[in-house]
Amino acid sequence: MELKRFLPLIFALYIFLAVALVLLFTRKTTEIHIQSIKRDHFTNFSQISTNESGNAALSFEDIKFATLFDDIALKDLSDVQLAVIYNQTLLESYFDDQATFYILHDAFQGTNYLSLAKDPVCVALTLSPDQIPQIANYLQTWPGSVSVAVFVSSLDFYYAIILINLLRECNKDVLKQVTWHLVLPRNFTPPTSKLGILRTELDCSVDMHESYNVLSKLFNKDKEKSPLPLPINTMRNVASRHCRNEWVIAPEVDLRFPSDKSIYPKLVSFFNATNAFQCVKCAFLPATYDILNNVIPKNKKQLVELVLNGTARVYHEKKSSFRNYTGNLSFWEALPHNDDVVVTSKINLKFPDQPIYITRHGMPKFDERYLGHSWTRSVQALEMQLKEYRFFLLDTIFLVHVNGTKINHANTQVNKQILTHHLRELSLRYDEYLEDLIELYPFDSPRLVDIVQSPHELERKTNRNSLQVKIKKAD
Ligand SMILES: *[C@@H]1O[C@H](CO)[C@@H](O)[C@H](O)[C@H]1NC(C)=O
Ligand SMILES: *[C@@H]1O[C@H](CO)[C@@H](O)[C@H](O)[C@H]1NC(C)=O
Ligand SMILES: *[C@@H]1O[C@H](CO)[C@@H](O)[C@H](O)[C@H]1NC(C)=O
Ligand SMILES: *[C@@H]1O[C@H](CO)[C@@H](O)[C@H](O)[C@H]1NC(C)=O
Ligand SMILES: *[C@@H]1O[C@H](CO)[C@@H](O)[C@H](O)[C@H]1NC(C)=O
Ligand SMILES: *[C@@H]1O[C@H](CO)[C@@H](O)[C@H](O)[C@H]1NC(C)=O
Ligand SMILES: *[C@@H]1O[C@H](CO)[C@@H](O)[C@H](O)[C@H]1NC(C)=O
Ligand SMILES: *[C@@H]1O[C@H](CO)[C@@H](O)[C@H](O)[C@H]1NC(C)=O
Numbered sequence: 350m351e352l353k354r355f356l357p358l359i360f361a362l363y364i365f366l367a368v369a370l371v372l373l374f375t376r377k378t379t380e381i382h383i384q385s386i387k388r389d390h391f392t393n394f395s396q397i398s399t400n401e402s403g404n405a406a407l408s409f410e411d412i413k414f415a416t417l418f419d420d421i422a423l424k425d426l427s428d429v430q431l432a433v434i435y436n437q438t439l440l441e442s443y444f445d446d447q448a449t450f451y452i453l454h455d456a457f458q459g460t461n462y463l464s465l466a467k468d469p470v471c472v473a474l475t476l477s478p479d480q481i482p483q484i485a486n487y488l489q490t491w492p493g494s495v496s497v498a499v500f501v502s503s504l505d506f507y508y509a510i511i512l513i514n515l516l517r518e519c520n521k522d523v524l525k526q527v528t529w530h531l532v533l534p535r536n537f538t539p540p541t542s543k544l545g546i547l548r549t550e551l552d553c554s555v556d557m558h559e560s561y562n563v564l565s566k567l568f569n570k571d572k573e574k575s576p577l578p579l580p581i582n583t584m585r586n587v588a589s590r591h592c593r594n595e596w597v598i599a600p601e602v603d604l605r606f607p608s609d610k611s612i613y614p615k616l617v618s619f620f621n622a623t624n625a626f627q628c629v630k631c632a633f634l635p636a637t638y639d640i641l642n643n644v645i646p647k648n649k650k651q652l653v654e655l656v657l658n659g660t661a662r663v664y665h666e667k668k669s670s671f672r673n674y675t676g677n678l679s680f681w682e683a684l685p686h687n688d689d690v691v692v693t694s695k696i697n698l699k700f701p702d703q704p705i706y707i708t709r710h711g712m713p714k715f716d717e718r719y720l721g722h723s724w725t726r727s728v729q730a731l732e733m734q735l736k737e738y739r740f741f742l743l744d745t746i747f748l749v750h751v752n753g754t755k756i757n758h759a760n761t762q763v764n765k766q767i768l769t770h771h772l773r774e775l776s777l778r779y780d781e782y783l784e785d786l787i788e789l790y791p792f793d794s795p796r797l798v799d800i801v802q803s804p805h806e807l808e809r810k811t812n813r814n815s816l817q818v819k820i821k822k823a824d
Pocket of ligand 6: 665677678
């Protein structure tokens with residue numbers, strides 16, 4: 350009797366399981382199907398009929414999978430449809446570590462990204478919106494893949510979309526090589542009432558600089574902008590993480606490779622060679638120079654000429670607060686000519702050096718608590734050292750600092766406070782004493798000294814010393 354009552358239920362459960370199994374196995378193909386629908390819908394909007402008021406006769410079903418970055422003719426959409434797409438676009442984002450920013454990754458994908466991903470190295474760049482046009486210059490000396498994170502707050506979000514679309518339309522290299530990601534502060538999203546800005550039409554027949562000038566005025570004018578300093582570490586992580594290549598370098602946009610593009614295949618060969626290929630915890634540093642005349646040297650020979658007549662010097666050599674990480678490069682300049690990209694020497698870094706290196710995915714992340722520029726590179730390099738990475742200087746390839754944009758060191762004090770906590774965390778995680786870190790890396794922070802000399806830290810040190818004595822005795 351009891352069993353009979355449950356028979357329909359068991360039967361229903363059985364059917365349900367069968368359906369679930371079928372769904373599970375067909376899920377993959379369904380997704381691919383959806384993807385292709387999405388693309389089919391939006392490849393050619395001029396084919397879609399418009400009604401009398403000039404609005405596209407699109408149903409909400411039609412725009413269900415659209416994002417603001419699809420190749421859609423925005424002018425054909427009604428305000429409400431745009432707002433729906435805007436909401437969907439944000440839903441497809443993820444948060445940074447502190448959930449302060451929406452990360453809209455792969456918003457615009459380089460059309461050659463798949464073939465370029467077969468090359469070993471990708472450049473991960475971080476840009477403020479007014480720096481977007483510099484990407485065209487950047488590609489004059491770098492033929493490989495580029496992954497760019499752009500910080501956009503409030504209306505900059507719309508302007509950046511217009512500008513990126515324009516660049517992609519007008520510059521084939523940008524279209525092919527560059528994949529764009531947007532970093533949008535949660536508290537400074539653009540007003541949806543102004544979504545109509547996206548209908549702004551600019552085209553390549555109009556002077557690109559003219560269009561940019563119009564837009565850049567808008568970028569600078571917008572006083573509603575986020576007062577946050579640039580989340581440079583979040584941006585570096587986003588740009589690096591979405592690089593599809595095995596190795597990544599995260600320089601500033603004003604650090605350029607030599608202009609002779611035949612060096613690129615040499616770099617590829619270097620990373621294809623077994624030695625570099627097999628090294629998991631290696632970081633390779635291009636020598637880095639400041640140049641004063643803004644003409645990018647073609648090769649090392651030209652760079653050395655510039656050094657000799659005083660128009661180039663080691664990066665940061667004259668800047669007070671940061672040590673030269675590569676120190677005295679006289680030996681590098683004097684090396685006999687090399688045709689290929691090779692390793693010249695191992696480098697010992699010292700905190701707070703700010704090296705720029707090519708390294709594999711899996712390197713320590715840039716810590717996203719820091720905003721603005723100060724300490725951001727040095728502390729990541731320190732963690733690389735604590736993780737026992739090795740650093741090597743490369744020959745033949747190098748970076749030069751052009752049109753030096755002034756780095757804004759705002760937020761230095763806040764970052765210093767974060768640093769004191771961060772060093773303590775690192776000390777615990779890697780079982781190094783803060784005091785040793787400080788001895789190794791002289792650092793004048795009274796707060797840090799307080800922490801180092803706190804009873805807890807002293808006790809930790811005493812315990813470890815006695816443990817070491819015991820281990821020694823046991824040996
Ligand atoms: C889109 O469709 C229009 C009208 O059918 C046609 O003239 C145009 O060439 C198409 N554009 C593309 C990119 O296929
Ligand atoms: C035209 O399309 C828009 C959006 O789909 C709709 O709101 C509007 O009522 C339509 N106008 C006419 C005259 O059908
Ligand atoms: C978009 O999302 C906001 C907040 O979640 C909501 O208020 C608004 O109605 C949504 N707009 C549309 C068109 O779905
Ligand atoms: C590097 O290796 C990739 C993949 O193994 C290969 O496709 C490419 O031709 C190699 N390039 C060079 C310059 O050796
Ligand atoms: C330095 O050398 C470069 C390359 O030879 C040359 O173009 C430049 O004019 C020289 N500058 C000075 C100040 O001599
Ligand atoms: C950088 O290195 C050069 C050469 O070793 C040295 O003369 C200079 O003082 C260093 N600069 C700083 C800021 O340490
Ligand atoms: C750099 O090192 C070389 C020897 O390796 C030395 O002759 C030269 O004076 C050094 N330069 C500076 C600026 O310290
Ligand atoms: C430096 O800036 C000037 C003016 O904006 C530009 O013409 C030049 O191409 C830039 N130089 C490089 C190497 O990007």
